[in-house]
Amino acid sequence: MPATAEITETLIRDHINRAVADVFKTMLGREATSSAQIPRSDAEARSGLEGHRPQVVGTVGFVGDINGLIYLHFDLAFARLGTCHLLGMTEVELDEAGDEVINDAIGELTNMTVGSFKNALCDAGYPCKLTIPSILRGSNFSIESIGQAVRHIYYFDCAEHRVVADILIKSED
């Protein structure tokens, strides 16, 4: 097994770009492109996550020879749009169905995205398994990691919305 330190930022960026593009194209019928607007510093990247607009954040982890977690941030409007497309529902039907349906849909989109990312890691020699998705909702929160974790934040543009992938990979002890 190669050391996790050997996983370069370029490799992570390539894998997440491919995963997001593939999932959004196949399941939502939309192109998601890596945003041209790249944060200049870690602090700026993190501050980009602390939006004041309502957000739905899907989380799925991967555990094995490499351990980590990916948060996929959607603004609520895009989460609703994506859910409607995925399930063939109208906005009215979605309102009747409630937030649980949006949570489940975003959880599944995150699961597929992290699954694609993780499969690429497995094939690169880092066998690992997915965890069960969970959801965070709110309009004014920040996510901080504890302990030694390498953090990468990537922005994507999709249908005039911004999607953020926040990747935390546990460093080797």
Place this chain on the structure above:
Amino acid sequence: MRYKVLTVDDSKTVRIIVKKAFKAYDCEILEAGNGVEGLAIAAKEMPDLILLDVTMPVMDGVEMLTKLKSDPALKAIPVMMLTAEGGRDNVLKIAKIGVRDYLVKPFKEETLLEKCGRVIDLKPLNDAASKAKSIFDPADILVVEDKPAIVQQIQEGLKHTPWKIRGVSTQGEAIDQCAKTAPDVVIVSLSLPEESAFTLFRLIRTNVKTKYTPVFALVVKTETVQQQQAQTLGFSAIITKPIDTADLETKIAKAMNLDTSQRYYATEQGCLVMRLPENCSPVVIAEAANYLKPKFSDAVEAGLNKVVIDIHQLRTLHMGVIKLLFQAMQICRDLGMQFTLVGNAQIISECKGFEDTRGWTFYDSLDEAKAGVSRGASATPQLAGVG
């Protein structure tokens, strides 16, 4: 037979997508949120196919698959993995336990259906609202022919129908069209280069969307070898060039199982009108005869006892027509219905030439015939002797 498909996934979203994908097919979708529920439903319902996720709470997909395959009563149920778990080694491990197929998320509904269609015989629901039911409903006919003149001839010959005739010239274009919207009938020219008509036929039959779409072979009359080959392969009908568009129309209607009775029978102003067209080929006679008894019985059931037999469009009288008319008259007599005839000068004169039809009396117009039958006039005083 209605197939049962069990989807085992902790994500309600995936279960809804699966349900949505199978909506147009004659399938019952059963749902389970984890491996424990999945095993219980599998034992109770004995599904024809299980779609199984890997990462689930309570019992994951690998454990459920292992238990399923070690149970003699359940091990024969085909399982297809539908999961985000797609790492090479993990897939190989799972495949060794025994799965029929493996589909990695994200997935397209068409891919899911195509793979499932290889395991179970997916049949589209017949009562789909979009399907044409009668000759007055629109339908989509795809003609695959590299000679534009032939496509034009078909379009011209069928322009009186509500059918949309689309023409494409290559196998690739045909596949693209079928992927967009499955046509109601496909007509393929066997003269396409490199035997691509036969390849196209096979592709149409392996696609779950077009598996049951009628496919006609279009071939020159003298090309008997090609015709035999098409028949052996299972083409729904053979259309020979030069094309008889009336015959083609009948074959299309038959293949789509359309109700063509309106061509010959209608209820107008309290009368049942039976109408024969200008050319009464054996196919037309057979088609009209098919509906004869049920249409007359339905009319009686609905309280109608008057019939106008309108043959004024008919160009010439022949034995097939005479036999059909005798049949109609006999049914009228059996059901206690009154009837009158409408004809043209040619037909009236031809009737004089036959012993059995000599005594028939005709009206010149439909309105007169309707009025006549309402007054109780009879078209055949000697009907009692006919039959």
